[in-house]
Amino acid sequence: MALDKIGIAKRIAQEIKDGSYINLGIGIPTLVANFIPKNIEVVLQSENGLLGIGPFPHEEEVDADLINAGKQTVTMQPGSSLFNSAESFAMIRGGHVDLTILGAMEVSENGDIANWKIPGKMVKGMGGAMDLVASADHIIVAMQHKSRSGQSKLLKNCTLPITGIKCVKKIVTDLAVLDILPEGGFKLLERAPGVSVDEIKNATEGKLIIEGEIPEMKLEVAKV
């Protein structure tokens, strides 16, 4: 069965390495924070000027002066730091943030990403997405494999205005985990539980590379 948003978030959480600094985008990426294994230490960056995002506050702790980039009230972890927006993007462009996880409307087989604008619809703006995708060494995209109307979102070329070129390295969808190879192409690594290789083939318009047996994702994390 295809994964729900929680399933995608759980699978992405398995990619997170101990000791890393991570920027989580809005939507499914924000959910990833809930599934980071307890035995690893990471620091979450919020581009509005906070390193060390903590959990949502208890009602009595709510502080209008402490929000994340999704404008949600948050708390700070012990050891947090605060800074201005120019400093925040200096740490992003400067390559100090190890991993960026964000959503996408389309990804192409050479790693282009489109996630900021749909022609004919109200344009809200790119926020920090263009800076993040142009700068991060490692980008994981969380997305649905197909649109609501059943069109593939893993394409040969993006049809929507792009946010950045040749930047996505890994994708976790409701159907599969895939790497984008440096020479181009979606390399199938894992299937969602109960999803067949054929289903993934049918849902992928871009070049899909399948080598050997494709294992199912393991989503239940062993209790620590």
Add this chain to the structure above:
Amino acid sequence: MINKVVESADKAVFDIPDNATLMLGGFGLCGIPENSIKALLKKGIHGLTCISNNAGVDDFGIGLMLQTRQVKKMISSYVGENAEFERQLLSGELEVDLIPQGTLSERIRAGGAGIPAFFTPAGYGTEIAEGKEVREFDGKNYLLESWLRADFSLVKAWKGDTAGNLIYKGTARNFNPMMAAAGKITIAEVEELVPAGELDPNQIHTPGIYVQRIFKGQDYEKRIEQRTTRL
């Protein structure tokens, strides 16, 4: 020390003319100059170009100045959550320049720091690169982006002193420090205003040299866009 204190928001914004270019601090509704915005509404000037990361919501922040049609152009990175904004944009009443957030913050920083242009990777290969100079450094392509400066910058801090030194709180800092430096005239509003000498110089975020006028703000609403709590 030079005394920068003005009595009220109205006195602080008294000489902002029609068609001025303004910078307004804040990220969403966090750290916005609530008092200066109210004073601009009262003053009723028009044709403003507003440089601000966001455009407020329909009934708060810069959204209030959109309701009164005081804004001609917005320069922002993200302008969602605002129905009146959308209406004016689609009807052609409002011009909008959307800029990647890191490029926006660096253009403002550059404006205050006297750096007319710089290269950034953000937006290379996208539609925002159209017409911009591209240069390769160490095998990667970058876009040339120019500085932004303003006739007036309206910033909000937590504490300030009579000499214009400012300290921000939490993530309400955001764009305020760069904007303070990039305004020809910078107007700072603060929740707490103290005599020069009372703030610890080690803790100052914005040195007073960047601030021309400072006043103690009143009745801060500090509206929250997404109140999220846990049990």
